[in-house]
Amino acid sequence: MNADPVVSVADTAVSVRDLSVVLPGPHGAVHAVRDLSFDVRRGEALAIVGESGAGKSMTARAVLGTVPYGARVTGSVRVCGQEVVGAGSARMRLLRGRRVALIPQDALTVLSPVHTVGFQVAAALRANRGLGRAAATRAAVDALGEVGLPDPARTARRHPHELSGGQRQRAVIAMATASEPDVVLADEPTTALDPVTREHVLDLLEGLRARTGAALVLITHDLANAGARADRLLVMYAGRHVESGPAADVLEHPQAPYTAGLLASLPERAASGGARRPLPVISGAPPAPWDDPAGCAFAPRCPLVSAACRAAPPPALDGGADRLVSCHHWRDVADGPAERLFADPAAAP
Numbered sequence: 254m255n256a257d258p259v260v261s262v263a264d265t266a267v268s269v270r271d272l273s274v275v276l277p278g279p280h281g282a283v284h285a286v287r288d289l290s291f292d293v294r295r296g297e298a299l300a301i302v303g304e305s306g307a308g309k310s311m312t313a314r315a316v317l318g319t320v321p322y323g324a325r326v327t328g329s330v331r332v333c334g335q336e337v338v339g340a341g342s343a344r345m346r347l348l349r350g351r352r353v354a355l356i357p358q359d360a361l362t363v364l365s366p367v368h369t370v371g372f373q374v375a376a377a378l379r380a381n382r383g384l385g386r387a388a389a390t391r392a393a394v395d396a397l398g399e400v401g402l403p404d405p406a407r408t409a410r411r412h413p414h415e416l417s418g419g420q421r422q423r424a425v426i427a428m429a430t431a432s433e434p435d436v437v438l439a440d441e442p443t444t445a446l447d448p449v450t451r452e453h454v455l456d457l458l459e460g461l462r463a464r465t466g467a468a469l470v471l472i473t474h475d476l477a478n479a480g481a482r483a484d485r486l487l488v489m490y491a492g493r494h495v496e497s498g499p500a501a502d503v504l505e506h507p508q509a510p511y512t513a514g515l516l517a518s519l520p521e522r523a524a525s526g527g528a529r530r531p532l533p534v535i536s537g538a539p540p541a542p543w544d545d546p547a548g549c550a551f552a553p554r555c556p557l558v559s560a561a562c563r564a565a566p567p568p569a570l571d572g573g574a575d576r577l578v579s580c581h582h583w584r585d586v587a588d589g590p591a592e593r594l595f596a597d598p599a600a601a602p
C-alpha cells in the first residue's frame with residue numbers, strides 16, 4: 254500500500270506494513286495475506302471483515318506470531334513498537350499474553366479439559382504478570398467475576414465441560430484479558446453462541462476495552478454488526494486490503510464495489526427501500542486460494558471492471574476523511590447509491 258495513515262508511534266498499538274503470508278498447499282502456494290498494511294490505535298476497536306478465506310485469521314496469527322509451520326511471512330508487524338516478524342520465541346513469549354492476547358472462535362481450542370477454569374486463568378496470570386500461586390488464584394476469581402460469570406469462586410473450581418458455551422467463552426475472555434494486554438485479538442468470538450449471549454459477549458469486550466484502554470481487533474464475517482461495534486473497519490478480499498476507514502462512514506458510503514455489494518446483499522438493507530425485491534447478490538466466487546491473479550482479485554465479479562483492474566492490483570488510494578480504498582474506480586462507487594451497482598442480480602457479470 255502506498256498511503257501511510259498518519260498515526261503517531263506512541264498512539265499505535267499495532268502497526269502492519271506490507272504483510273504477506275504464503276503457505277504451502279497441495280495445489281501450490283497459498284497467498285493467504287498479500288501486501289496488507291493497517292494500524293490499530295490504542296483504545297480503538299478495529300473490525301476486520303471479509304468472507305471465508307479472505308485472510309482475516311491469518312492476519313491475526315501473524316500479529317500474534319503464530320502462523321502455521323512452513324508459512325513464509327514478509328513485511329512488518331509491530332505490536333507496541335516491537336517487531337513480531339522474525340522475532341525469536343523468547344521475545345514472542347514476552348509479547349504474547351502480556352502485550353497481545355487472542356480470544357479464539359471456539360473456547361475449547363484453548364481450554365484444557367483436565368484443569369479447572371480457575372487454575373487455567375491463574376496459570377495465565379502467573380505466566381504474564383508474575384503473580385505467586387495464592388495471588389493468582391484470587392485474581393483469577395476476580396477476573397471470572399469481571400466477565401459476569403455467576404458465583405465466580407465456585408465457577409473457578411469447575412472444569413470446562415461443566416460450563417455452557419457462553420460461560421466457557423467468558424472464561425476464555427477472562428483468561429485473555431486478566432493480564433490487561435495492550436491488544437486483544439478476537440477471532441469470531443461469538444460464532445458458536447446464541448444471539449443473546451453473542452450480544453452479552455460483545456458488550457463485555459466493549460466494557461473491557463473501555464476499562465483497560467486495550468486496542469481490540471475484532472475478526473468477523475458480519476459487516477453490519479462489526480460496524481455497530483467497531484470504531485474502524487478493514488474490509489479484506491482474497492488476502493488483500495479492499496477498503497478501510499471509520500466504521501460508520503464505510504457502512505454509509507462504501508467506496509469499493511466489493512463493500513457496496515456486501516452491503517447491498519444484507520437483508521435489512523435490501524428491505525429498507527420498502528418494495529419487496531430479490532436480494533442483490535455478488536455473482537461468482539472468490540479466486541481459489543492457490544490462484545495468483547495478476548490484477549484486482551475482485552475483477553471477475555466487479556460491475557466496474559476495466560483493463561487497468563486486470564493489469565495490476567490497485568494500490569490503496571486516499572479516499573479522504575481518514576479512508577483508504579484499493580480500487581481504481583472508487584469515485585464511481587462513492588458518487589452514487591452503492592446498492593445500484595448490484596441492484597439487479599441478472600445484471601451482474
Ligand SMILES: Nc1ncnc2c1ncn2[C@@H]1O[C@H](COP(=O)(O)OP(=O)(O)OP(=O)(O)O)[C@@H](O)[C@H]1O
Nearest residue numbers: 276277283285304305306307308309310311321542
Ligand atoms: N494451515 C494452512 N495451510 C495452508 N493454507 C491455509 C492454512 N490455513 C489457512 N489457509 C488458507 O489461507 C487462506 C486464508 O485463510 P484464513 O483462515 O485467514 O481466512 P479467514 O478470512 O479467516 O476465513 P474464515 O472466516 O473462514 O476463518 C485461505 O485460503 C485458507 O484456505
